[in-house]
Amino acid sequence: MTWSIYLSGEIHTDWREQIEAGAKAAELNVAFSGPVTHHEASDDCGVAILGPELNKFWHDHKGAQINAIRTRTLIEAADVVVVRFGDKYKQWNAAFDAGYAAALGTPMIILHGPENAHALKEVDAAALAVAETPEQVVAILRYVIDGALPGYTDKRQAAE
Amino acid sequence: MTWSIYLSGEIHTDWREQIEAGAKAAELNVAFSGPVTHHEASDDCGVAILGPELNKFWHDHKGAQINAIRTRTLIEAADVVVVRFGDKYKQWNAAFDAGYAAALGTPMIILHGPENAHALKEVDAAALAVAETPEQVVAILRYVIDGALPGYTDKRQAAE
Amino acid sequence: MTWSIYLSGEIHTDWREQIEAGAKAAELNVAFSGPVTHHEASDDCGVAILGPELNKFWHDHKGAQINAIRTRTLIEAADVVVVRFGDKYKQWNAAFDAGYAAALGTPMIILHGPENAHALKEVDAAALAVAETPEQVVAILRYVIDGALPGYTDKRQAAE
Amino acid sequence: MTWSIYLSGEIHTDWREQIEAGAKAAELNVAFSGPVTHHEASDDCGVAILGPELNKFWHDHKGAQINAIRTRTLIEAADVVVVRFGDKYKQWNAAFDAGYAAALGTPMIILHGPENAHALKEVDAAALAVAETPEQVVAILRYVIDGALPGYTDKRQAAE
Amino acid sequence: MTWSIYLSGEIHTDWREQIEAGAKAAELNVAFSGPVTHHEASDDCGVAILGPELNKFWHDHKGAQINAIRTRTLIEAADVVVVRFGDKYKQWNAAFDAGYAAALGTPMIILHGPENAHALKEVDAAALAVAETPEQVVAILRYVIDGALPGYTDKRQAAE
């Protein structure tokens, strides 16, 4: 079984690349997906494809709905959803994705620094793991997919 | 049919009271519900009932999970979910509730000022109405529940 | 058990009133619901409540989405959906409601004249009854709710 | 992931071929499906296979139900449903499919000219995109599947 | 809580009346439902209401579909489904109802004589109880609804 992992949230740092590199190094049988991470494309896709809007609200609306075709399809197809909250912006779309995954009953890993812990307590309470670093996310995926936990399962293997 | 309306989000202004008063004045057949709006009780309910935690993360976690017993039950029972975003705090729990309702397919009305429109575009894109005032929310409820629209349906009734 | 019957489709003739009167005369334990049938209110509710739009598309969109709060909630709550196709307009919203009810697995009765039979064959194929008159719809409801069929069940009762 | 795209609606122009050619040119990882587009076969399949009917209603009914074996299976398997409304016929089956997909929560793209916008407002209101040309549908699919938006993502790639 | 009990199957003996009388005597909080038990009305309801058919197949089809409006609605609303197999007829509709309830996950009680046990083994295997008499069905309902088991719970009550 190939595990489908959706990486939601922050698009301005390289946390996705770190997780993907870590999963590749660990040779995990995973397929990653996520939103379009090109900020301007994500904002403008609606008007760029379907024509301009005078009203900024509808400019945003058309783009957000097209992005939803992608994000909802991929979240519904995911086995695990990882949601990253960073330092900038409101990030309501990240919290929205977390609520969406929670209602679907999809296991979630939330990734954020300790400074956001109180504000994210409702989101964290719906998750099965709360991590602070991409390395921890990779370690969780490695454990849940391959059953490998350094310092434990490698010792048994070594002993055998 | 009594319509169940869940009022999610901001707990520091009286928007819930305004909507409830408006619905009462319009004699709508509705039952409102929402989260516990006493901020300190909401933060501390876990430790107050189940015992203290040294670690703030678990203090928050126990409280957030007890709040989830209430909020998830009432959101799942709701016919319409209204989500209010105000001026303060991160309000990730409001966006989480919106994502939760969206995945359930429950009709949503989002209530916020124009200054948050761009940041909320993904949330708004999942809603069936985006309002700026509690009065507008009441007017929507009055229309969808009773089919009454001032300037339209009252004229017909007057003419009859 | 009170049966919830949603009456979808044509809003320019009195077919709803006929069905409701027939059900009342037969003393059926039913609660009827349906869309807002005031044509102008239905078209303009979005802009009347949430403010005007320069672009007619968004004028329509805001109204249609507010109407959807009502129609989807009531269709999902219905035990039986009756969809009426009349002589005028495109009536794509009626066919849309039929598809919606079909996907939910809700029993449907379609009501239309023989002139539309070929064009409605896919819709009819998803229904459990295809009627031509409101009287037939009432007779079906009377039979399925009370088990009463004139010429049959009344004879047994008369004989007893 | 191969995206499954169901193309519903009009069968008398080459819009499906245009979308399929565009997707092929863009090398999208998609599999298209749709109804049987041979008009007479679609009308007569019931009687041709299962035997003739004297009554035109049952002639149509048998055919429409056999077509439903195909269309419902493929719509339920689709990740995205595109519904095209053309110039001719009542096209109630297209609106029916849109309602069906809406109730399943499947993302929809509606394709029609501006002359039908008002009559299709309820259908459009349930969609995540409303396009006027097959090229726009291809552009949306290219963006949501591959994250590619000409004028945006190609510039970044060019710069790298 | 009022328990909804659907009584499916045989319509030519008074097993329903026996169960209903037993439940009434035991003062159970139940509401019974079932198919229309007037044989001729059940056969002819389609043509009696919607007009005659030359072809017997469609005569039957119209009636069976109208009966399905009643039976599917009531089976889906039931907490417990009791299915009775008697001595006469093919009774495929009874087995159909059992399969329908099984797929819904609704608890089933099957009621039949020992002579049909082998032929009904697949149906019985999907049930939570297999009874031979209406009295046993009443005793099961009394136990599962009120927790009363003669010879057991009455002794405790007597001792208290």
Next chain:
Amino acid sequence: MTWSIYLSGEIHTDWREQIEAGAKAAELNVAFSGPVTHHEASDDCGVAILGPELNKFWHDHKGAQINAIRTRTLIEAADVVVVRFGDKYKQWNAAFDAGYAAALGTPMIILHGPENAHALKEVDAAALAVAETPEQVVAILRYVIDGALPGYTDKRQAAE
């Protein structure tokens, strides 16, 4: 897409082989499944594997439940369910499977001779096609999967 077709019902004639041969000749992209068709194995699998029972009821019960592991899994995985009613036995398991598939919303084709039409009217009423011969079932599958209808689609191809 490979279509999964479950062949339920009669196990004493070669109707399954006929359908499979016809599908192979037509080069349909299908995978067939069905119950274990070895009558004695099907009856005795429970006691043969898990040990004998003195009571015939439990002998049957253990076997029927093991068969259910197979049949429910494959029916739930099926895109189309074909149910065959033959001349012998009660065949309540066939009707049970039809009810099961109906509740799942899976398209059904019922296969039986005209002599059983009246007794099967409730089952037929839940199907999308009622055939009399395996050849007709193959023709339906060929049409719904490949869109091929002899006398129609071959002419267009010939003309092109």
Next chain:
Amino acid sequence: MTWSIYLSGEIHTDWREQIEAGAKAAELNVAFSGPVTHHEASDDCGVAILGPELNKFWHDHKGAQINAIRTRTLIEAADVVVVRFGDKYKQWNAAFDAGYAAALGTPMIILHGPENAHALKEVDAAALAVAETPEQVVAILRYVIDGALPGYTDKRQAAE
């Protein structure tokens, strides 16, 4: 809204009575349900109603399946499930109920002493609260239903 609370697990102490008394004292709008708590009746209901079995396995099986009619119906109807683990017996049925509620997504409160914490860690991990006393369960219900938290919400009310 009346909250339905299912009380699963241990039947040999008066924890249910304590919770019910506490809820009554707090005037909560709740309806409690649970399994039949008469141990011998619960063990013997199958054979007492449906006839004796020579084999103890089937004696147990018939009783356990009849109990399942009650427990599954009430668990599926519950808004909150409380599962109590006591000092005696294996209590696998309590853990089974917890797994059942978890898969349904129903909020759970687990009630047990600290000595069982490690063995129950998987069960606790699926719950929204882990309590040690019936008083804590009452306090949680009071908070989630009425929003009342002594030392918090009463102070505000006192101040007003």
Next chain:
Amino acid sequence: MTWSIYLSGEIHTDWREQIEAGAKAAELNVAFSGPVTHHEASDDCGVAILGPELNKFWHDHKGAQINAIRTRTLIEAADVVVVRFGDKYKQWNAAFDAGYAAALGTPMIILHGPENAHALKEVDAAALAVAETPEQVVAILRYVIDGALPGYTDKRQAAE
């Protein structure tokens, strides 16, 4: 079709290896999955990856939740769930998994010795087979997947 079989429960004997070896010898088209069976890794995965906890309850909680990412994903993906109860420990997690699978409607095989039959009667009552040895589980899988029953189907093949 490759059957997905989840092997839940006891982790201190080699019953999984026996079943897997038997399935391999029988050349069954199956994919097995199960929990992480390294006891210490399973207990400590939470703190090993996400950092230590002073409180043993949260140490366990973090680990149990990470294990749940694996177990719930694989149970939901399984066609058949086998649950083994052994001689040691409380094994509430095994019973929890059984309840979880039961609520999903997934066919279950329970594997335990006769000494636990009474205590497991509620769990067994939700299963489609109760086995005592891994060999029996393999025989069931072989029968339900390949339709092969030694002493029955091999004779027919031999005769042909």
